[in-house]
Amino acid sequence: MAEIEVNVEGSGPVRVAAGATLLDVAAAAKVEDALVARRGDLLVDLTAPARKGETVAFLSYEDEEARAVFRHTASHILAHALTDLYPGVKLAIGPATADGFYYDLDPSAPLSDEDLPRLEERMRELAAADLALERDEVSKREARKLFAGNPYKLELVDEIPDKKVVVYRQGDFFDLCLGPHLPSTGYVKTLKLTAVAGAYWRGDERNDMLTRVYGTAYRKPEELELHLARIEEAKRRDHRTLGRDLALFSIAEDRGPGLVYWHPGGAFVRDRVEIFWKEEHVKRGYELVATPHIARARLFETSGHFHYFLDHMYTFEVDAIPYVLKPMNCPMHVAIYKSRLHSYRELPIRYAELGTVYRKERSGTLHGLLRVRGFTQDDGHIFCTPEQLVDELCGCVDLARYLLHTFGFTSYDVELSASDPKRPQDYAGTAEEWARAEEALAETLARLELPYARMEGEAIFYGPKIDFQIYDALGRKWQGPTIQFDFNLPHRFGVKYVGADGAEHQCYMIHRAMLGSLERFFGTLLEHHAGVFPPWLAPVQLRLIPVNKDAVPYALELAEKLRAAGLRADVDESDGKLAAKIRTGELAKIPYLGVIGKREREAGTVALRRHGGEDLGPVPLERLIAAFQKAAADKAAAVALESGAAKS
RNA sequence: GCCGGCGUAGCUCAGCGGGCCAGAGCAGCUGAUUUGUAAUCAGCAGGUCGCGGGUUCGAGUCCCGCCGCCGGCUCCA
Known part of the structure; x- marks a missing residue:
């Protein structure tokens, strides 16, 4: 042979x-x-x-691409089970995702979570049967016959440029699919269906709403358990839960969905963020401005937003004149700029404002603090000459990065959103201007050696932008800092400067939010730290816990002394055992707990314990105060005690 | 906005196919206890069962509408 x-x-x-x-x-x-x-x-x-x-x-399985194939085959097993259990379902598409897979379908009857165990059971049977997956090439005509009655598959078949289309078969099930696949269903040992949700056919809301079944598949049950445990852990970090449990903020139906009430704890942290933000902006040559919450609608007609975003604005009338709750701060800043003539010598001019705006977001999109209807943008607008553009953009990116890092964010993704060359009519500005602006943004990121993904067609109508994408506890992506170049406003409002030649020139304009919004930023910050804020942000940095009633007066006296030294300290005066008070302090996620008893009183120390249980030993008062002061001044993640502190 | 699920005390939840089913734990308050690193004990108080209709002799429970929340999709100046 x-x-x-x-x-x-x-x-x-x-x-x-x-x-x-x-x-x-x-x-x-x-x-x-x-x-x-x-x-x-x-x-x-x-x-x-x-x-x-x-x-x-x-x-x-160690290769990501192979894992994707693994999960893609799992999605075929799901589709197989669906057709077995629910005759009449019309399958659409079913790809692998980052950590699982899904299948979109048009169900014969509504599908709900209650169907999942049955489906899972059938999937396990199909996996146990170890059906071979066979690749088959058929003509388009044949394919149309195979998928007759399924408009989704037919649409896909029609779009395939080749004469032949690929069909994968397993047992009596077949699906239109390019592959590749695992050799047989028996490879998929461990799987779990996690959710059923809705999804538009081809991601377009004008199309049919399909049903999406989500699942995940692993090689071994232990890996699945680990995955599910990670999700459970992430849920414990959910800012909505933490926000309520730690009394940081609230949002309630009877006060209006998407409208945030900042309770003392949350407001304290927010205030620290604002103080830091303002200091840093002033340091970097920004001038702080402040503008009203409402404005004549005309302002936004001029900007071009009124027409485009009318449905998303809160409108009302004052003396029969249309007004809006401001959905953005830009026209206000432009108005301040335009209040007098500006020489090229003054540029760049940088205005910054913590500007509260209101947007009527669709009800289904609201999400805790991360998507709300009233929020404060840490907004800023830079007016500059074309020559200054890249330097200014660099300054923005640098500031965004600096702020994120100071707050402890180390993982985020940077995206450059460019125009879609196929839709030039959707954009303000000429193709040439766009090319130059996109080039300037790319140059900025290159100069700062920041890796980024180029997102074609993701630009806003008025210009390309750089976004920092940050992630919540469950790995969902949210737009954080954003730096946007704007062709539109300078033109529409006639934003100009007088050049060296004595003539008027159009300004270049940058919109930028370095945190995004205070609400969203706070939400992700809360999740990032799992509720335990670093000492410079924590509303209470140190809780003193008297071991018994006798130690209470001394603890109160000590707390007063610490507060006088600028520390934020309180005392647990409640009855009960030390262990109970420790537990209360731990649940309140106070970063440091200090136990006070006879021993500490006599030695002039505090028995310090970090959130989570780390014993930092008895720390002399002077050293304790200095350490907290330094941690606050440095915006450090933790209090640093000099070596030997534990031995005193 | 769309699809699916859910909505009972501040929180977590129980309440089977409608009738002594308005309950528990935690938190709160009161009292006892004085405790050395993640829950001391007892008592008290607390709910228009999301809202509005309907079916029924009777609705937390069944039906309809609305609102909100959760997951996802779409959108996000």
């Missing part, structure tokens, strides 16, 4: 019988954990025939 040689990356050439599959090649090369193979740039099924003299690489 003829043999062929195949070169396997990482283990060299192997010989297999002609007609052998890549699965045979993997076996010959003693690669045991292969899920899929890579041939050139393409991932191919292990069941594909090996080719004489070719080089292939085998990918295991």
Whole structure:
């Protein structure tokens, strides 16, 4: 029998019988954990025939691409189970996601969470049956016959440029799919369906609303358990829960959804954020301004937003004149700029304001502090000359980065949102201007050596932008800092400066929010720290816990002394055992607890304990005060005690 | 806005197919206890069962509408 040689990356050439599959090649090369193979740039099924003299690489579960294939096959098993259990469902699409998969379908009857156990059970049966997945190429005509009655698949078939389309089969189930797939359903040992949700066909709200079933699949049950445990842990960090439990803020239906009430604790942290923000802006050459919450609608007609965002604005009349609750601060800042002539010598001019704005967000989009209807933008507008643009953009990016890092954010993604060349009519400004502006943003990021993703077609109508995407506890992405170039406003409002030549020139204008909004930023900050704020932000930095009633007067006296030294300290005066008070302090997520008893009183120390249980030992008062003062001044993540503190 | 789910005390939740089902724990208050690093004990108080209709002799429970929340989609100047 003829043999062929195949070169396997990482283990060299192997010989297999002609007609052998890549699965045979993997076996010959003693690669045991292969899920899929890579041939050139393409991932191919292990069941594909090996080719004489070719080089292939085998990918295991450790490779992200192979995991995606693994989950994609899981989505086929889901689709199979759906068609088995609910005859008449029309399948749409079912890809792998970052940590799972989903399948979109048009159900014959509404599907709910209660259907998931049944579906899961059927999926396990299908996996246990270890059905082979077979790749099959059919003509379009045949495909149309196969998917007759399913408008979604037919639409996809029609869009495939090739004459042939690929169909994968497992048992009596088949699906339109490019693959690749695992060799058989038996590979998918552990799976879980997590949610059923709605999703528009092709992501367009003008299309049918389909039902999406989400799931995840792992190799081993332990991995699934770990995944589910991580989600549970993340839920404990949810800012909505923490916000209520720690009495930081509230939002209630009877006061209006999406409208935030800042309670003393939350307001304290917010105030610290604002103080820091203002100091830093002034340091960097910004001038603080303040503008009203309402304005004549005309202002936003001029800006071009009124028409575009009318449905999202709160409008009313004053003396029969249309007004709006301001949805943004830009026209106000432009108005201040325009109140007199400006020379090129004055530029750049940087205005900043913690400006509260109101936007009528769709009800289904509200989400705790992260998406609200009334919020305070840490807004700023820079008016500059074309020559100053890149320097100013750099200043913004640098400030955003500095603020994020100071608040402890180390993971975020940077995106450059560019225009969609296919829709030039949707944008203000000429193609040439856009190219220059996008170039300026790219140059900025290059100069600061900041890695970023270019997002084509994600720009706003008035200009390209740089966004910092931050993540909540569950890994959902939210826009944080944003730096936007604007072609539109300077033009519409006639924002000019007098140049060296004595003539008027159009200003370049940058919109920028360095935190995004105080609400959203606070929400993510809260989740990031899991409710335990660093000492410079924490409303209470240190709680003194008297071991018994006798120690209370001394603890109160001590707290007074600490407060006089600028520390934020309180005392747990309640009855009960020390352990109970420790527990209360831990649940209140106060960063430091200090136990006071006879021993400490006599030694002039505090038995310090960090949130979470770390024992920092007895710390002399002077050292304690100095350490907290320094931590606050440095905006440090933790209080640093000099070595030896624990021994005193 | 759309799809699905949910809405009982400040919080977490129980309340089977409508009838002594308005309950528990925590938190709160009062009292006892004085405690050395994640829950001392007892008592008291606390709810228009989201809102509005309807069905029924009778609705927290069934039906309809609305509002809100949760998950997702869409949107996000």
